[in-house]
Amino acid sequence: MPDLKTFIDENRGNFVESLKELLRIPSVSTDSRHKEDVKTAADWVAARFKELNFETKVIPTKGHPIVYAESPPVPGKPVALVYGHYDVQPPEPLDLWVTPPFEPTERDGNLVARGATDDKGQMLTHVFGATAWMKSVGELPIQVKFLIEGEEEIGSANLAPFIEENKELLANDVVVISDSSQFAPGQPAITYGLKGIAYFELKLVGPNRDLHSGSFGGSVRNPANALCAMLNTLIDEHGWIHIPGFYDDVKPMSGDERENFAELPFNEEKFKEQLGIDDVHGEEGYTTLERRWARPTLDINGLTSGYQGEGAKTVLPSEASAKFSCRLVPDQCPHKIGKALREHLEKICPTGIKMEFKEHHGSPGFVVATDSPYIKAASDAIEQGFGAAPVLIREGGSIPIVANFAQQLGSDVLLLGWGLDDDNTHSPNEKFNLADFQRGIAASAQLWAELAKIDM
Amino acid sequence: MPDLKTFIDENRGNFVESLKELLRIPSVSTDSRHKEDVKTAADWVAARFKELNFETKVIPTKGHPIVYAESPPVPGKPVALVYGHYDVQPPEPLDLWVTPPFEPTERDGNLVARGATDDKGQMLTHVFGATAWMKSVGELPIQVKFLIEGEEEIGSANLAPFIEENKELLANDVVVISDSSQFAPGQPAITYGLKGIAYFELKLVGPNRDLHSGSFGGSVRNPANALCAMLNTLIDEHGWIHIPGFYDDVKPMSGDERENFAELPFNEEKFKEQLGIDDVHGEEGYTTLERRWARPTLDINGLTSGYQGEGAKTVLPSEASAKFSCRLVPDQCPHKIGKALREHLEKICPTGIKMEFKEHHGSPGFVVATDSPYIKAASDAIEQGFGAAPVLIREGGSIPIVANFAQQLGSDVLLLGWGLDDDNTHSPNEKFNLADFQRGIAASAQLWAELAKIDM
Numbered sequence: 001m002p003d004l005k006t007f008i009d010e011n012r013g014n015f016v017e018s019l020k021e022l023l024r025i026p027s028v029s030t031d032s033r034h035k036e037d038v039k040t041a042a043d044w045v046a047a048r049f050k051e052l053n054f055e056t057k058v059i060p061t062k063g064h065p066i067v068y069a070e071s072p073p074v075p076g077k078p079v080a081l082v083y084g085h086y087d088v089q090p091p092e093p094l095d096l097w098v099t100p101p102f103e104p105t106e107r108d109g110n111l112v113a114r115g116a117t118d119d120k121g122q123m124l125t126h127v128f129g130a131t132a133w134m135k136s137v138g139e140l141p142i143q144v145k146f147l148i149e150g151e152e153e154i155g156s157a158n159l160a161p162f163i164e165e166n167k168e169l170l171a172n173d174v175v176v177i178s179d180s181s182q183f184a185p186g187q188p189a190i191t192y193g194l195k196g197i198a199y200f201e202l203k204l205v206g207p208n209r210d211l212h213s214g215s216f217g218g219s220v221r222n223p224a225n226a227l228c229a230m231l232n233t234l235i236d237e238h239g240w241i242h243i244p245g246f247y248d249d250v251k252p253m254s255g256d257e258r259e260n261f262a263e264l265p266f267n268e269e270k271f272k273e274q275l276g277i278d279d280v281h282g283e284e285g286y287t288t289l290e291r292r293w294a295r296p297t298l299d300i301n302g303l304t305s306g307y308q309g310e311g312a313k314t315v316l317p318s319e320a321s322a323k324f325s326c327r328l329v330p331d332q333c334p335h336k337i338g339k340a341l342r343e344h345l346e347k348i349c350p351t352g353i354k355m356e357f358k359e360h361h362g363s364p365g366f367v368v369a370t371d372s373p374y375i376k377a378a379s380d381a382i383e384q385g386f387g388a389a390p391v392l393i394r395e396g397g398s399i400p401i402v403a404n405f406a407q408q409l410g411s412d413v414l415l416l417g418w419g420l421d422d423d424n425t426h427s428p429n430e431k432f433n434l435a436d437f438q439r440g441i442a443a444s445a446q447l448w449a450e451l452a453k454i455d456m
Numbered sequence: 457m458p459d460l461k462t463f464i465d466e467n468r469g470n471f472v473e474s475l476k477e478l479l480r481i482p483s484v485s486t487d488s489r490h491k492e493d494v495k496t497a498a499d500w501v502a503a504r505f506k507e508l509n510f511e512t513k514v515i516p517t518k519g520h521p522i523v524y525a526e527s528p529p530v531p532g533k534p535v536a537l538v539y540g541h542y543d544v545q546p547p548e549p550l551d552l553w554v555t556p557p558f559e560p561t562e563r564d565g566n567l568v569a570r571g572a573t574d575d576k577g578q579m580l581t582h583v584f585g586a587t588a589w590m591k592s593v594g595e596l597p598i599q600v601k602f603l604i605e606g607e608e609e610i611g612s613a614n615l616a617p618f619i620e621e622n623k624e625l626l627a628n629d630v631v632v633i634s635d636s637s638q639f640a641p642g643q644p645a646i647t648y649g650l651k652g653i654a655y656f657e658l659k660l661v662g663p664n665r666d667l668h669s670g671s672f673g674g675s676v677r678n679p680a681n682a683l684c685a686m687l688n689t690l691i692d693e694h695g696w697i698h699i700p701g702f703y704d705d706v707k708p709m710s711g712d713e714r715e716n717f718a719e720l721p722f723n724e725e726k727f728k729e730q731l732g733i734d735d736v737h738g739e740e741g742y743t744t745l746e747r748r749w750a751r752p753t754l755d756i757n758g759l760t761s762g763y764q765g766e767g768a769k770t771v772l773p774s775e776a777s778a779k780f781s782c783r784l785v786p787d788q789c790p791h792k793i794g795k796a797l798r799e800h801l802e803k804i805c806p807t808g809i810k811m812e813f814k815e816h817h818g819s820p821g822f823v824v825a826t827d828s829p830y831i832k833a834a835s836d837a838i839e840q841g842f843g844a845a846p847v848l849i850r851e852g853g854s855i856p857i858v859a860n861f862a863q864q865l866g867s868d869v870l871l872l873g874w875g876l877d878d879d880n881t882h883s884p885n886e887k888f889n890l891a892d893f894q895r896g897i898a899a900s901a902q903l904w905a906e907l908a909k910i911d912m
Contacts, residue, residue, distance in 0.1 A: 030767030208732030214853030218747035221737035224756035228684040276664030279807035281677035291674035300680035302762035311486030312816040351735035360768040397670030427666040
């Protein structure tokens with residue numbers, strides 16, 4: 001479609017400026033101080049759809065609003081639902097950002113800002129893919145529905161019930177999500193599996209106030225010492241996790257899948273070099289890609305206790321707490337694991353300590369069939385948009401809501417990641433390659449054409 | 457001496473106002489932002505001595521200044537050297553203070569402020585005890601030298617060489633220090649033993665940036681997981697410390713001493729109740745007082761890693777660090793223990809992690825003879841000042857410099873604590889009982905008279 005291609009090429013600058021506008025809104029969903037900013041981001045996204053005369057709604061929830069929009073129905077053709085999110089992770093630690101997280105800056109062909117790749121930039125490729133059709137052709141070849149939420153980074157607690165209550169509105173054949181990575185620069189990928197997650201917080205309270213470690217040391221249980229001891233029971237040197245029953249429901253990897261992973265051009269030396277580490281580490285008996293994509297993990301995400309300032313303070317802290325999370329694979333259940341973990345921690349919590357255990361968001365892992373017509377359509381679209389055929393991969397990240405689409409709407413799912421592994425997702429200096437942004441828009445526009453070839 | 461007593465009674469209000477002045481100066485020695493405040497506190501203390509026409513100097517060091525002053529010599533009588541410090545611990549966590557840490561506030565007969573008891577209030581009892589003699593009698597019955605430093609809370613690094621280089625100036629028979637506690641309210645004590653300290657900081661660095669725990673979990677060693685595992689090797693559930701050779705030089709407690717401790721009216725139930733804990737915890741085979749006063753300990757003083765804000769952040773942190781310290785007893789050597797600890801940590805530091813180990817201040821433990829004429833003099837002075845005879849105790853806290861006085865000046869040492877165990881030393885809402893402040897001044901004034909009875 002020449003008009004389409006021309007429009008996308010000619011509007012490159014407009015697409016980037018528009019993305020920068022959205023990135024300037026600090027829509028940090030986990031931080032209540034940013035509630036208004038999150039609402040502003042929702043309205044900004046809704047405005048893009050209204051410009052295309054799509055049926056558009058900003059739907060309030062108990063938390064942050066959901067943006068929904070749809071193009072006109074096209075009988076006999078598949079219906080696609082684009083899912084994305086306009087909320088972002090907190091930018092901390094701020095001092096490690098080269099330029100401020102909410103002042104998008106172009107550097108070395110990348111746009112640097114919190115949310116650049118996760119997920120504002122990737123999500124907008126589909127908005128602009130649809131924009132290209134509407135502005136150059138005047139219509140879309142299939143009906144595309146857009147469901148853009150503001151709580152992905154905190155577990156999509158309000159989107160799950162919304163899907164349950166709006167099955168007709170959201171009815172679709174295939175869900176399209178761009179919130180993951182290519183396999184490597186120049187090597188696009190289709191992701192057919194995601195990990196789930198179970199996120200926890202453990203707070204230990206010892207004495208009712210911070211104490212002088214000299215006057216009281218040796219007579220009072222130190223919650224920081226106790227925290228290290230308790231956390232240390234959860235995972236061992238072999239990378240094996242000791243939450244009771246943790247591996248019971250883990251679906252083993254097939255020999256074919258392990259072969260496919262082994263055939264991918266993964267350079268472990270380059271991987272270590274990029275991360276500045278002298279060795280990889282993880283569950284014994286599996287390769288690095290297998291651990292990252294298809295095996296469950298446990299990582300401490302944060303530790304805090306006592307004095308953390310300059311110099312030395314001889315305090316016996318009153319409290320110590322940790323945030324930690326497990327990445328899950330099919331068919332592990334986050335709530336079953338949370339329950340087993342709570343029981344384990346309560347059993348080993350020592351005298352002299354009061355324990356507070358909190359389950360944050362959780363979601364199961366997910367894998368889709370790799371032989372569907374949708375995978376074929378996406379593969380062809382990506383080959384045209386990126387100039388290279390995609391490989392099939394899995395991802396260690398979690399998109400909590402994906403399981404709901406499959407279970408409640410019976411949708412197939414296409415995970416088309418335009419990002420790169422070194423995009424600093426969830427880290428300082430998050431970036432998105434602007435050439436990939438443009439290629440993603442072209443691939444998205446082409447995807448609607450490829451899906452239109454499928455007769456229902 | 458009626459004049460002396462009258463002067464002390466009549467000036468009660470002036471003493472309190474004067475203490476408040478000093479407490480308003482935030483002389484936090486560990487925090488470089490407070491360098492000027494520390495200097496201001498030194499000058500304030502020097503001014504008190506100049507008012508008494510004592511030979512007074514404010515001596516600059518590589519760190520914070522030392523204040524030295526002395527009253528005229530009295531031949532044939534002992535020379536006493538009062539040691540104290542005008543620096544204080546950091547006030548954090550600020551949100552737990554009922555009133556601001558550097559706005560001294562009277563509450564329930566106490567003065568509440570950072571430094572109230574440790575050591576500004578206790579140190580000033582000796583300044584005002586001397587003031588009482590100078591203003592009412594016109595002279596002191598013995599020569600009293602004052603050595604008031606500004607680096608006690610950070611290990612007195614510059615005072616040790618100063619003592620070494622000024623043995624003649626500082627020459628004395630007995631060092632008097634009030635920087636500890638009474639045994640209980642209404643039960644004053646003389647402290648004949650102190651613990652030493654060895655303070656450490658361990659920083660573990662994994663990947664060169666914070667990573668997405670989904671995309672990288674299972675392939676990269678997590679420094680927070682590693683920190684818990686490494687710290688957990690240092691002390692076990694029995695309260696036994698596993699730094700190689702840690703107990704080699706520990707002088708066992710004598711049967712007599714254990715009997716004396718057992719006879720003290722220590723109420724463990726009340727102790728637990730005051731701290732809000734359901735059980736005490738420490739080294740197996742020893743009582744709570746024995747652990748607090750005469751057995752070595754290991755406590756984590758601070759932990760920091762990853763995301764510590766509100767809600768959940770799925771980060772695999774680049775760094776994790778801990779501040780921790782051992783309290784030592786005679787004859788453990790902090791540097792020997794630091795060396796053994798470093799070797800142990802280097803041995804167990806896992807692949808994928810770079811370790812940075814730092815030794816902060818260290819000092820040995822200390823015990824003095826309990827049958828000296830100085831203990832007798834102090835006991836009589838305290839009985840008159842407090843209206844109750846003191847008991848002999850040890851303390852878990854450390855006054856790093858005490859060992860130097862004994863070793864380099866051959867001084868005997870009197871540790872006369874006017875504080876209480878629940879003074880919140882090093883904690884929010886630090887306090888000093890104003891009646892004890894007044895009793896301490898009376899006891900100090902009387903001490904010079906009692907020491908004058910000793911002919912040299």
